[in-house]
Amino acid sequence: MEHILEVKDLSFAYQGKPVLKDVSFSIDKGDFLGVIGPNGSGKSTLIKCMLKILVPDKGEIRILGQDIRKFDGWSKIGYVSQKANSFNGDFPATVREIVGLNLIARSGIFGKRPKDYGDRIDDALIKVGMQEYGDKLIGRLSGGQQQRVFIARVLVSDPEILFLDEPTVGIDANSEEALYCLLARLVEELGITVVMVTHDIGAITVHANKLVCLGEDGFVVHDIHEPLTEEKLSKLYGYGVRLHGHRCHGCERNQGGAPC
Numbered sequence: 001m002e003h004i005l006e007v008k009d010l011s012f013a014y015q016g017k018p019v020l021k022d023v024s025f026s027i028d029k030g031d032f033l034g035v036i037g038p039n040g041s042g043k044s045t046l047i048k049c050m051l052k053i054l055v056p057d058k059g060e061i062r063i064l065g066q067d068i069r070k071f072d073g074w075s076k077i078g079y080v081s082q083k084a085n086s087f088n089g090d091f092p093a094t095v096r097e098i099v100g101l102n103l104i105a106r107s108g109i110f111g112k113r114p115k116d117y118g119d120r121i122d123d124a125l126i127k128v129g130m131q132e133y134g135d136k137l138i139g140r141l142s143g144g145q146q147q148r149v150f151i152a153r154v155l156v157s158d159p160e161i162l163f164l165d166e167p168t169v170g171i172d173a174n175s176e177e178a179l180y181c182l183l184a185r186l187v188e189e190l191g192i193t194v195v196m197v198t199h200d201i202g203a204i205t206v207h208a209n210k211l212v213c214l215g216e217d218g219f220v221v222h223d224i225h226e227p228l229t230e231e232k233l234s235k236l237y238g239y240g241v242r243l244h245g246h247r248c249h250g251c252e253r254n255q256g257g258a259p260c
């Protein structure tokens, strides 16, 4: 069966400075892929190549069965960028308006709302547990709540793959854990495929089933069922990485057998 996303021998350089070199991996429907690695290792660059924001110098990307160069199913792809949750308190839009933006944009006729506009917004807000906040101004919510709204905004168009680039930056530990649980639930209950860049090695190894680690000397694809050692990670990061055991209080997932 064809993979939902396949990256083969991907290389990318900024003005001749190599960032990604011969990166290859694949994921299937319902996978939760974590992308980790030190600052500057190319995580965001990799995400941007998979979203066709950047064009690789070499290699192939296939997404939902099509070569990315000819891919026309972008409405099935959701993207939550790192800076998504930075609205100030006076931004004059409600949560429902923010979530509905994607529906209006995709309805084809500028400014026209689809018939099921309200229901789809309700649905998306329920999925992220923000149904009580629909009429609140987006800027008056906490960073973690705003992050949920931005996930609702991409869920409203029923994406098959959801890309998130460091969505937990600037939110507290509880909200971060809640976000991981929410993503794990979207994977398990809705069969959405998640690709997430993060620096939180402890939490991602609990929730993801696959990891791509970008490092100084290349990259490693790791199946979470095998133990991930501190030695392996430290070699990749180029400095000593401590792998603390992690227990998610939201969904009671444990990091099995990891060193503390």
Ligand SMILES: Nc1ncnc2c1ncn2[C@@H]1O[C@H](COP(=O)(O)OP(=O)(O)OP(=O)(O)O)[C@@H](O)[C@H]1O
Pocket: 014, 015, 019, 037, 038, 039, 040, 041, 042, 043, 044, 045, 046
């Ligand atoms: N537009 C650009 N032009 C030139 N170099 C860039 C550009 N964007 C990123 N780089 C460089 O490419 C390398 C990889 O950047 P990238 O943003 O992909 O790293 P990252 O792994 O996402 O880092 P972080 O963890 O800090 O977000 C870095 O050395 C960075 O300085």
Ligand SMILES: [Mg+2]
Pocket: 043, 044, 045
């Ligand atoms: Mg980045």
